Amino acid sequence: MVSRIVVAGGGIAGLSAALLLARQGYAVDLVERDGPPPESLGDIQEWQRPGAPQVRHPHMFLGLFRHLLHTRLPDVHADLLAHGVDEVDNTAPPGAEAPAGATVLASFGSRRATVEWVLHRAVRKQAGIQVHHGLSVREVVADQGRVRGVRVDGEVLEADAVVDATGRRSPLVGAFIKEVEESPCGNVYHSRFYRLMDGVPKPPTFLVPVVFAGGAGFGGGLYAHDNRTFAVVFARLPEDETLGRLRETGAFEAAADAVAQFGPWLQPGSSEPIGDVVPMAGLTNTWRELSPETPDGYLPLGDVLCTTDPILGRGASFALSGAVELSELMGRHKSDLAAVGAGLRAHAEHELRPWYEDGVHDDVERTRSWRATVSGEQEPPAELPLGVLAALAGQQDHRLWELAQLRANLMAAPDSLDTPEVRERLDAVLTSDWEPPVLSPGPTYPELTNALAAYGD
The missing domain is CATH 3.30.70 (Alpha-Beta Plaits)
Known part of the structure; x- marks a missing residue:
C-alpha cells in the first residue's frame, strides 16, 4: 500500500503533483531547497529562487497548460485570474468570431514566480501536504528494488515513493540513467x-x-x-x-x-x-531514459526526463501534464508502482519525445541561419515555419487558424500540420492576393x- 509520498522540488511540476496527490488522499512531503514565497504578490520580484533560474526570464503559458490548469486545478486557475493574470483567447483570429463548437484555446503570459506563488497558496490550504523549505533531497533510498525513502541533508525521510521534480540538474536521476541524448540550444x-x-x-x-x-x-x-x-x-x-x-x-x-x-x-x-x-x-535539449534497475517508486517528472529550449515555452506545459499523468496513473494502479513508473515513461515517450525532436530540429536550423548572418554569408530568405505560416494564413481561412493554434499550444502533435488538407488550404490562400504580414520588422x-x-x- 502507498501512503506517504515525497515530492522533491517545489517548482510547477512538484507543486502541481503535490496538490493532485494530496487530493487523492496521499500524505505528501514536499521538499524544496529554496525559501518560501513572500506573503504579498507585490513582493514577488524579490523572491530569491537560485534553484530555478528560469524564474527570472519571460514566460508564455501555452494552451495545454491553461487547459490542464482549468480542468484539473480549477481553484488555482481562478486564483491566477483573481491576481492579475490576463488570458488571450486564441480560438479565432483577432477580430473574428469563433465558430460554434470550436475547441477553446486560451493562453496567457505571466511571470513564472506569480504562477508558483498562486500554486503555493493552494498548497498551504491543502490538507495532507507538509512543506519542507531550505532542504535538499540528496539521494533515493531503495531496498530490494523498491523506494523506501530519501536522504535529506543527512537524514532519511521514509516514503513509499519519491516524485523527482528537481529539474534538469536533478541530483537524483543520475543513479538511474540508462542513456542521455543532448543537443545544444545554440543561444x-x-x-x-x-x-x-x-x-x-x-x-x-x-x-x-x-x-x-x-x-x-x-x-x-x-x-x-x-x-x-x-x-x-x-x-x-x-x-x-x-x-x-x-x-x-x-x-x-x-x-x-x-x-x-x-x-x-x-x-x-x-x-x-x-x-x-x-x-x-x-542551455541544452536533453532526453534521458532510465535503466531497468530503477527502483519501483522513483517517479521523475518534467525537466528531469526531457528539457527543450526555453524560448519555445513548452517546459511548464510538460511539467503540468506530467503531474496530471502521474495523478491519473496513481488513481488507476494504486500500489502498483512498477506500473505507474512504466506509465510515466510511456507518457514521456509518446507525448514529449516528438516535441523534443521538433525542438532539436528547430534549434539546429536556427543556429545555422544565425551563424550565416553573423559571418556575413549570403543566405536565401528564410521560409516561415509551417506553423507560423498557417497561423498567419488563418486570418483568411479560420480552419487553418484552428489547426495552427492547436499545434502551437501543444494540443496537437508536431506533425499535425503536415497533411493534404493543410497544404491545399495554404495553397488556396497563398495563390490569392494575400501576403503574410511581417512578423518582425526589425x-x-x-x-x-x-x-x-x-x-x-
Missing part, C-alpha cells in the same frame, strides 16, 4: 523585467501576448505578463561576443531602444525597470550591433 538569453506606469494604456501585441524582434542573427521579444509587468529578452549565439555586451545594462537598453516595435512600451514615462539584466546560458543584425557600438562610443 544565450538576456532578459529584464519592467512595469507599465499607472495610467498608461497597455500597448497592443500581435496574435499572442508577445511582440517579436529580430530573427536573422539574433532573436528577441517583449512578453506581456501579469499585473502590468512585461519582460524584454534578447537571444544570441553563445560565441557572439559583439552581442555579448547585452549583459551590460546600458547596452541592453540601447538594444531595446533600437527595436521600434518596443517603443510604445519603453518610451519615457511609459514604464520603469523592476529588475536587472539577467543572462541564461549553457532591426537587422547590423542595425542592432550599430546601436551597441554607438552606446559604447
